[in-house]
Amino acid sequence: MRVVVADDNPVVRAGLTALLSGRPDIVVVAEAADGREACEAARELRPDVVLLDVRMPGVDGISALPYLVRIAPVVMLTYSRESEIVRESLRRGAGGYLVHGEFTADQLITAVRDTNHGGAHFTRTAAGALLAQVRQDADRGAGREGAGREGAGLPEGLGGAEASDGNLAQGSISSREQPASPADEVGWPQELSAISPHLLSRLQSNVGQSSSAGWPGGRAAVPDRSRFPLSAREAEIMDLIASGMNNQQIAATCFISEKTVKNHINRIFAKLHSTSRSEAAAKWLGTAWDQG
The missing domain is CATH 3.40.50.2300 (Response regulator)
Structure with missing residues (x-):
């Protein structure tokens, strides 16, 4: 083991x-x-x-x-x-x-x-x-x-x-x-x-x-995330965002550059119709007031 x-x-x-x-x-x-x-x-x-x-x-x-x-x-x-x-x-x-x-x-x-x-x-x-x-x-x-x-x-x-x-x-x-x-x-x-x-x-x-x-x-x-068309990598990064990690921490955890992280986040925000990390995290975790 x-x-x-x-x-x-x-x-x-x-x-x-x-x-x-x-x-x-x-x-x-x-x-x-x-x-x-x-x-x-x-x-x-x-x-x-x-x-x-x-x-x-x-x-x-x-x-x-x-x-x-x-x-x-x-x-x-x-x-x-x-x-x-x-x-x-x-x-x-x-x-x-x-x-x-x-x-x-x-x-x-x-x-x-x-x-x-x-x-x-x-x-x-x-x-x-x-x-x-x-x-x-x-x-x-x-x-x-x-x-x-x-x-x-x-x-x-x-x-x-x-x-x-x-x-x-x-x-x-x-x-x-x-x-x-x-x-x-x-x-x-x-x-x-x-x-x-x-x-x-x-x-x-x-x-x-x-x-x-x-x-x-x-x-x-x-939460029901089926309406969020995120790729596997985007879902992984969204989980890390929701856990509170910043871009540098996410980059180190996923073994990618901070620029790549930012590109992923921009696509995530577009798919989640969000303008901030907190708004995206709220929708991802199912805590946003507007869930429809």
């Missing part, structure tokens, strides 16, 4: 590589220090599984996730335990979410192997966030009052913020959250929660649908 490890901390990368490579059925084919390197490695090496950190300089894990999941299953492996990050990772296609300090070495190996076979694993913090989302969706569906959404979005600096000078964003959030202290872990078993692929798909759909609150009549979790 071929694995790519993406984490900006070289000590963490080295430890994960040593741990995984110590198993006869696993080989780490590449290490990456940010999301862009992870995308480049995945595109070139076609791994079976990607282990992806959240907070990294340049292209963070949340921004790289939509591209990576089109190549291989991705497990988020991070110190970030905020519920909105867990939910956004799931919405963007993550097949698992493991928080450092909440699993053993053997449990990590099991999670990687299961992910390669279509399974999914979440540590207690991530599982708690998903459970809260399911309960919130149930409350909303039952029409209960006061079942407000938790968190309006991702913490500042995550998910594809574009640098004002047009260059790659240089990590608005550079420090990690520290893992909980041993005292904080008292009473919590260090074990992974495994869920079936079918349940994962339903959870991903539920998380996607949760963002429809406040829109007239709601919106579908998967």
Whole structure:
């Protein structure tokens, strides 16, 4: 099984590589220090599984996730335990979410192997966030009052913020959250929660649908894009635009020049009848007011 490890901390990368490579059925084919390197490695090496950190300089894990999941299953492996990050990772296609300090070495190996076979694993913090989302969706569906959404979005600096000078964003959030202290872990078993692929798909759909609150009549979790006659390459670039990447990041991810990216974007805007990135992204994601 071929694995790519993406984490900006070289000590963490080295430890994960040593741990995984110590198993006869696993080989780490590449290490990456940010999301862009992870995308480049995945595109070139076609791994079976990607282990992806959240907070990294340049292209963070949340921004790289939509591209990576089109190549291989991705497990988020991070110190970030905020519920909105867990939910956004799931919405963007993550097949698992493991928080450092909440699993053993053997449990990590099991999670990687299961992910390669279509399974999914979440540590207690991530599982708690998903459970809260399911309960919130149930409350909303039952029409209960006061079942407000938790968190309006991702913490500042995550998910594809574009640098004002047009260059790659240089990590608005550079420090990690520290893992909980041993005292904080008292009473919590260090074990992974495994869920079936079918349940994962339903959870991903539920998380996607949760963002429809406040829109007239709601919106579908998967927008209808059949009316947008984009080529495969244009659709790929539109996905990256919607994830928040700027032209330089898209060019690096797709191994094309910025001029080529601009040409693609001009054609995309014409086909989507849009005049800005935000308008095109809204139509592509199904969040535009006028969908007809």
